[in-house]
Amino acid sequence: MVENGQGPQQQAVSGREPVFLLPGAVTAVAALFVVIHLASTLVLNPEGQVEFLFWFAFQPLRIVAAPQDPSLAIPLIWTPFTHAFLHGGWEHLLVNTAWFAIFATPVARRYGTGPMLAIFLVSAAAGAALFAATTLLTGAYLVGASGGVAGLTGAAVRFIFQPVVVANHPETGERVVLGRHLARPIDLWRDPRPRFFILIWVLLNAAVPLLPLLTGSMLSVAWQAHLGGFAAGLLMVGLFERPRRQ
Template structure:
């Protein structure tokens, strides 16, 4: 929790609010996704855009022997990650950007830029694996940051519903905000707000494949990537957790 605490203490000590409220790593991820989409929309011609998608989108069928793709299975080394920076349109991009800003910010402030990037990319890769497991052997294409963003959402769930912890300096007696404690999975399920958010999120995404039976048309939502990414973030986040500095702690 030290990064989160230092962030809060630095703002309090100088009395200033930053011009950009988003952490640098979140701003960088947003900027990269926006730059890629701008290049596709205004720089690349149709053929160039198709080539970009061909080499950077995640296509699980590449792994099937004799699938007939240029490059064979080799792009599967990077496309489980690079697909997260391609989007189907402006609406797709903006929704993912908004979700990244909302849930990526608390994760970045708590764990720092390196852990945030690792969680984002690892969740995107797990989401891609879930997509592959449910679409093979058909040829389908996965693009979008949804898996990575879902992973940051799962990561934030581990602490954002917990009470704020304050510590008292052993020498001065001054109260210090230490952030929020990470909850175990069992504690999350006992917390009504956390359990409600997690269950609703999982049920809504799991229900997506059944929507065509109700509305009569297919929906281009990679629900598998959402579920896989979310669970990856939920379970991988403890790897980045650090013990708070020694102090007398109490919950508020």
């Protein structure tokens, strides 16, 4: 791979290494998370922050209120996606940004910017749909990138545990790395490494609603968005797989 317009020999001569090892699109989205949070916390007053959440956070109660006032349902057009760029605090932002960088990077490098963003946004919407199905009448609202990032996690699980395929170049005989295969969903269950990862990940999120029974306090984690987003990314990543040149 050539980065910043410099090949390996040019980098050796200049003695410089790329400052950011993340793909440009991943860095840009992570920066957007930070900019939006800075603007919402440092620029907006409390009333403005309430309005900001009203228009861009995902609120399932709008679905119920729509028959009485259809205008309340209009934000449902964009909020299943825009909620993924809002965060409830700096800790929430930092965790989601780090998680995004870790799993968006292999997906972006394998498929490119467009597919990575498509998986992120569709998974965010899938997470919002499952969140709505379980909180419809509670008045809760959803913010955070975790549903979309869970989708990128599910997409990455399809290939990061697969062995690297190496072959001989037909003309030079040199050993060439071809990459990793995309595992079928059934193969993930047969392979103990992705199976263990998926089981632990699903069980941890599924246990969140049971924690109040043990601790007596609620944990403000949108486990529904995590599960819905993960399933979406795991299933849809195959749409972007293309036959690789041998």
